[in-house]
Amino acid sequence: MSDTSRLPEARLGELIDSLVTQGWYVGPSFLPAPLCSALHAELDDMTERDALIAAGIGRGDNHHLRRDVRGDAIRWLDRESQAQRRYLEAMGDLQRALNQALFLGLFEYEAHFAHYPPGAFYRRHLDSFRGRANRVVSTVGYLTPDWPSDGGGEMVIYSPDDDREVARVRPEAGTFVCFLAETIPHEVLPTRLPRASIAGWFRRNASLNGLIDPAS
Numbered sequence: 387m388s389d390t391s392r393l394p395e396a397r398l399g400e401l402i403d404s405l406v407t408q409g410w411y412v413g414p415s416f417l418p419a420p421l422c423s424a425l426h427a428e429l430d431d432m433t434e435r436d437a438l439i440a441a442g443i444g445r446g447d448n449h450h451l452r453r454d455v456r457g458d459a460i461r462w463l464d465r466e467s468q469a470q471r472r473y474l475e476a477m478g479d480l481q482r483a484l485n486q487a488l489f490l491g492l493f494e495y496e497a498h499f500a501h502y503p504p505g506a507f508y509r510r511h512l513d514s515f516r517g518r519a520n521r522v523v524s525t526v527g528y529l530t531p532d533w534p535s536d537g538g539g540e541m542v543i544y545s546p547d548d549d550r551e552v553a554r555v556r557p558e559a560g561t562f563v564c565f566l567a568e569t570i571p572h573e574v575l576p577t578r579l580p581r582a583s584i585a586g587w588f589r590r591n592a593s594l595n596g597l598i599d600p601a602s
């Protein structure tokens with residue numbers, strides 16, 4: 387893996403402009419290729435070792451499995467590998483850039499690996515409900531190289547205003563997507579191939595029923 391995981395200033399600027407004007411950003415070749423392949427190898431290894439857990443929906447007591455809604459298996463990043471630390475460092479750069487440009491007051495980032503086996507999908511949803519949770523900005527980094535055009539598994543982004551499809555993203559290694567968690571509906575179409583990604587969220591400190599920043 388190369389030495390640096392720093393994100394180029396120009397790409398960060400492009401991302402911020404796009405978030406401001408349309409609420410979402412899609413950046414092909416945004417993440418360094420050596421970093422993606424190290425993370426991909428790590429996720430493959432976790433899949434083989436059965437170290438992933440079926441993803442659910444909802445938070446806290448409301449958490450439950452819904453295979454009719456989402457079919458991925460996940461594992462939260464824990465800084466155990468150099469590749470994870472580099473990815474999180476890059477997200478730290480992004481967090482600083484977002485806070486400086488947009489005064490979002492983001493204070494924390496949480497992220498999980500996600501493996502979608504063939505046939506899996508994630509129905510249309512929002513990552514955060516208005517006025518409830520504290521996820522402000524969503525990110526997805528894709529890890530599978532040479533994704534074919536008939537591989538399925540695209541991420542579809544919808545307009546918050548009129549529900550029209552505004553983007554369809556092939557989950558190709560290096561591509562990075564970022565959007566406003568409370569307003570941008572999106573979904574993952576059924577994938578034909580095993581699909582590898584890291585989904586993450588920048589959070590703002592939120593107070594709920596007198597609890598500061600309740601656990602997710």
Ligand SMILES: O=C(O)CCC(=O)C(=O)O
Nearest residue numbers: 508513526541574583585
């Ligand atoms: O993997 C993707 O393209 C999106 C995943 C997603 O929407 C989520 O995990 O909330």
Ligand SMILES: [Fe+2]
Nearest residue numbers: 511512513572
């Ligand atoms: Fe999502």
